[in-house]
Amino acid sequence: MAKIAIIGAGSVGATAAYALIASGLGEEIVLIDVNRAKAEGEALDLGDSTAFTTPVKIYAGDYSDVGNADLIIFAAGANQRPGETRLDLTQRNVAVLKEVAGKLAVHWRGGILLMVTNPVDVLTYVASRLLDLDPRRVLGTGTILDSARFRYALSQYTGVDARNLHAYVIGEHGDTAVLLWSRATVAGIPLEDFCQQRGLKPPDKEQIDQYVRQAAYRIIERKGATYYAIGLGIRRLCEAILKNQHSVLTVTGPVEGTYGYEGVAFSLPTVVGREGRLFTLELPLSSREEEELRRSVDTLLKAQAEVGF
Ligand SMILES: NC(=O)C1=CN([C@@H]2O[C@H](COP(=O)(O)OP(=O)(O)OC[C@H]3O[C@@H](n4cnc5c(N)ncnc54)[C@H](O)[C@@H]3O)[C@@H](O)[C@H]2O)C=CC1
Ligand SMILES: CC(=O)C(=O)O
Numbered sequence: 504m505a506k507i508a509i510i511g512a513g514s515v516g517a518t519a520a521y522a523l524i525a526s527g528l529g530e531e532i533v534l535i536d537v538n539r540a541k542a543e544g545e546a547l548d549l550g551d552s553t554a555f556t557t558p559v560k561i562y563a564g565d566y567s568d569v570g571n572a573d574l575i576i577f578a579a580g581a582n583q584r585p586g587e588t589r590l591d592l593t594q595r596n597v598a599v600l601k602e603v604a605g606k607l608a609v610h611w612r613g614g615i616l617l618m619v620t621n622p623v624d625v626l627t628y629v630a631s632r633l634l635d636l637d638p639r640r641v642l643g644t645g646t647i648l649d650s651a652r653f654r655y656a657l658s659q660y661t662g663v664d665a666r667n668l669h670a671y672v673i674g675e676h677g678d679t680a681v682l683l684w685s686r687a688t689v690a691g692i693p694l695e696d697f698c699q700q701r702g703l704k705p706p707d708k709e710q711i712d713q714y715v716r717q718a719a720y721r722i723i724e725r726k727g728a729t730y731y732a733i734g735l736g737i738r739r740l741c742e743a744i745l746k747n748q749h750s751v752l753t754v755t756g757p758v759e760g761t762y763g764y765e766g767v768a769f770s771l772p773t774v775v776g777r778e779g780r781l782f783t784l785e786l787p788l789s790s791r792e793e794e795e796l797r798r799s800v801d802t803l804l805k806a807q808a809e810v811g812f
Pocket of ligand 1: 510511512513514515516535536537538541578579580581582583592596599602603618619620621622623644645648676728729730733
């Protein structure tokens with residue numbers, strides 16, 4: 504069983520802890536936050552919930568507690584206000600990351616670092632440069648949420664369980680995300696063939712694209728933050744890592760030549776296990792998807808350069 508440290512006990516960090524506890528992942532969870540009272544309050548509330556689940560040691564701590572953590576989840580920093588893009592958070596959250604990385608360098612003996620804070624691609628790349636870790640062990644939630652939203656929208660349209668829809672979003676977790684329509688299948692049947700078989704019109708791609716791309720803005724406008732879906736997404740990733748499941752998930756991390764790119768982090772379908780990102784899959788892309796990916800990578804390279812990476 505593993506020890507997990509969650510840095511940032513806000514909406515996302517606390518919801519991730521809740522999801523981990525509910526599914527019995529991790530035997531020790533430490534919550535660290537500049538707002539110590541918030542971390543303590545969340546730990547007390549979550550601790551009370553363990554009588555209904557499985558025993559977990561959960562507490563508020565500080566960086567001296569991360570030494571032997573197997574997995575660190577980084578969810579500290581600013582979230583988007585209504586209308587702000589994820590990239591608008593770059594300067595503020597890179598500053599938070601630099602401060603925390605300095606402390607991790609002193610206290611953490613190493614393990615897996617899972618980045619969540621936005622813009623998650625840029626932060627994952629910067630983290631991989633700041634910390635002396637095997638690049639496979641630094642990963643970010645990337646487009647796991649976008650892929651989940653894509654699959655949910657397609658499941659609503661086709662009437663098939665989202666778990667039987669294979670549909671990926673790659674590139675930036677942000678405005679330039681790339682929906683891989685050309686590779687979407689329902690239980691292995693190309694989406695368009697499935698629609699034909701079922702007598703359905705082809706889905707309205709523009710509408711679904713907007714649903715996926717605008718999801719965070721839509722939710723933030725109404726309730727100020729998104730945390731349930733990402734909380735469960737983090738839980739899913741922790742499960743793949745801690746149980747060495749070799750699951751295909753669209754995480755982000757520094758790429759090493761996939762589609763000819765390097766020196767940048769973006770999401771790709773990736774086999775995830777105990778060592779982190781084991782290998783990435785290079786799906787054939789349509790020429791439109793290639794072009795969209797180029798735009799997405801250029802956007803990320805520019806954002807990285809603006810913070811000196
Ligand atoms: N990658 C993804 O798919 C998603 C990413 N996010 C991102 O997650 C991040 C956190 O979002 P929320 O939890 O909603 O924000 P929040 O404001 O509820 O929580 C952030 C927490 O970080 C803490 N914090 C700030 N600076 C810190 C520091 N230097 N050291 C330790 N703790 C510090 C704050 O005290 C606060 O408790 C945001 O950047 C948000 O955009 C949110 C949803 C999905
Ligand atoms: C906030 C964010 O990144 C999301 O919900 O997609």
